[in-house]
Amino acid sequence: MAILVGTASWTDKTLIDCGRFYPKEAKTPEARLRYYASIFPLVEIDSSYYAIPDPVTAQHWVERTPEAFTFNAKAFRLFTGHQTDPKVMHKDIKEALGTTKTLYYRSTPPEIRAELWRRFIDAxxxxxxxxxxxxxxxxxxxxxxxxxxxxxxxxxxxxxxxxHTVSIEFRHRSWLDEAHRAGTLDFLREMNAVHTIVDGPQGFDNSVPMLVETTHPDYALVRLHGRNTETYNARGAPSAAERFDYDYPDEEIRELVVEALRIAYRVRNTHIIFNNCDEDKGQRNGISFLKMLLAHG
Structure with missing residues (x-):
């Protein structure tokens, strides 16, 4: 069994601007990734949600990280059903879309959808x-x-x-409420998809409970969004850093380490991703998690 710990992105603006995680000499994207990968064995690529990466960039990521390093990649936002600005598309796709201002998956021409999937897989x-x-x-x-x-x-x-091995995270309570959770887990197992165990703010329609269940023999994924109920659905379209502004206290991290160890006995690889992406909170909490994990032997 292996437990890999990392954060959701290594390039967040507030992380770089706070100046506490990266050393002063790590001034380039290459230097920052190399430094990050010297501490953590795992990272989630957040930028792939906003725009499909260039395969050349992905090749650089391979070359700048140790052999055993792992990248999880977030799916492009159009695929998941989020509204998407055509400005983030490749030039030829933008031209084909013409004057379209906002794009949703269901309204995207089938041939363009197919081409975007192809390019995402190529990336x-x-x-x-x-x-x-x-x-x-x-x-x-x-x-x-x-x-x-x-x-x-x-x-x-x-x-x-x-x-590919796909992990699924739901953000509406209907998927994992008491009436539907067993059916949802069976649905994920049938597709051989990974159920994402979520730790996040509770009490909202877009909250899901922390359901500690596995649906894939090789992988479990735990994503930690923090527990800040005040900012999670704040008005005025808060940034991700504002929404997930939470610093896990040591006591909560200890509890999460124990839970991760329980999960790890069920699968070959357990991934822990800190998505409390305000400044260096995720990185600090991740380092604390790693230390506590080592203490458990």
Whole structure:
């Protein structure tokens, strides 16, 4: 069994601006990734959610990290059903879309959807060939409900990523409420997809409980969003750093370490991702987690 710990991104603006995690000499993207990978064995690529990466960039990531390093990649936002600005697309795609201002998956022409899937898979190929691609993570929006339409879209995304290991994170309570959780877990098992165990703010329609269940023989994924109920759904479209502004106290980290050890006995690889991405909170909490994990032997 292996427990890998990392954070959601290594390039957040507030992380770099705070000046506490990276040494002063780590001034370039290459230097920052090399430093990050000297501390953590895992990272989640957050930028792939906002725009499909260039395969050349992915090849650089392979070359700048140790042999055993692992990248999880977030799926491009259009695929998960989030609204997408065509400005983030490749030039030829933008031209083909013409004057379209806002794009949703269901309204995207089928030939363009197919081409975007192809390019996304191509972008991940260097990581996969280099043996460094872990999970491809689909974080679905709060408006994707546990209903036939929701099931069909999740199944479609998993089918499009055939040959990859896909993790699924739901953000509407209907998927994991008492009436539906058993069916949702069975649904994920049937697709051989990884159920994402979420620690996050509770009490909202876009909250899901921390359901500690595994659905894949090789992988478990725990994503830690913090527990800040005041900022999670704050008005005025807060940034990710503001939404997930939370510093896990040592007592909570100890509890999470114990839970991770329990999970790790069920699967070959357990991934722990800190997504409390305000300044260096995720990195500090991740380092504390690693130290406590070592103390458990």
């Amino acid at each position: 991940l190929a260097p990581l996969r060939i280099g043996g460094k691609l872990g999970l491809v993570h689909f974080q679905f929006p709060p408006w994707l409900l546990c209903n036939p339409e929701g099931h069909a879209h999740v199944e479609h995304c998993v089918e499009m990523m055939e040959g």
